[in-house]
Amino acid sequence: MERREVAAVLAYIGRLDPRSIRTAPGEARDQLAQWHELLHDVPFATNHGWDVREAIRAHVLDSPYPILPVDVAREWRRYRRARLDRHTDPTPTADPDDLAAWRAELLGTRQAVATGAVAPSTHRQITSSDPHSDVEARLRAVGSCIPPAVRADLVGYRPARAAREATIAEGRPDALSVPCQWCHADRGESCRSRRVGPDGRARGSAPRATPHPTRLDLAAAKLTRQGAV
Structure with a gap:
């Protein structure tokens, strides 16, 4: 003052x-x-x-x-x-290879928040806001958040995800795109093998390597409807 x-x-x-x-x-x-x-x-x-x-x-x-x-x-x-x-420090728009510009923008944003010039950027605002225009351009050029070379290197570490991506690329039904009516797995979750004891209660719920047949039928029906639209 x-x-x-x-x-x-x-x-x-x-x-x-x-x-x-x-x-x-x-x-x-x-x-x-x-x-x-x-x-x-x-x-x-x-x-x-x-x-x-x-x-x-x-x-x-x-x-x-x-x-x-x-x-x-x-x-x-x-x-x-x-x-x-x-405040959660949103990613600066400056080139990350330009350390001076990156640091200056980061400190400038913090100073503006501390002095009340701008509102804090909360975690929810970071995750729900639209990406920066530079990020959108890079995504359009690459086609995915994960470059193809990196995705290929990750195949051995996540075989289930790689198999699912291959299924979608080949145009076959994606079982994980629909919930399973047999084991009640949600979309995106693997099916589970539920063991039932003599008393009628579930004794185990181990993940299955393959989805239940009824789930595959639902995914095929969904793919057919999408193709007919």
């Missing part, structure tokens, strides 16, 4: 709590200098939740003691920490 903003803050405090008013010229000047020294880096208000008047009013209502400049400064620090705790 500038000196004139600090003076406005002191005038506001004086209206709420007359005990803080200084009438002598020297005392008023010293009070203004003290408050400005501690609050020069504290904004008067931001677009995202901070207003120094709200902090002052809350202190007057909650505390029997006169407010001090350190009370306002500490409240501002708590506000900054709370915002940064909610």
Whole structure:
């Protein structure tokens, strides 16, 4: 805050709590200098939740003691920490090979969030927002989030996924695209072999290497309907 903003803050405090008013010229000047020294880096208000008047009013209502400049400064620090705790550092749009630009954008975003210039980017916003235009262009060029060479190297580590991708590429029914009515596996989950004991309760639920035949029939029927549309 500038000196004139600090003076406005002191005038506001004086209206709420007359005990803080200084009438002598020297005392008023010293009070203004003290408050400005501690609050020069504290904004008067931001677009995202901070207003120094709200902090002052809350202190007057909650505390029997006169407010001090350190009370306002500490409240501002708590506000900054709370915002940064909610921030999740979205991926910068700068070229990751340009470390200086990458770091500058990352620190600039954090500083904007800490000072209340922009809202924190929460984890949900990162995952649900649209990808950056550069990312969309790269996906269109590659055709997948995983390049073909990397996908080929991963075949030995995830054979079930590789077999499913091969099935889809060949135009055959994808059993995991529909839920299984036999073992009640959801879409995308493998079928399970359920053993039932003499009392009628399930004793095991081991994953199956192959889907149940009824699930394959449902996937084939779905593929047929899609082809007829």
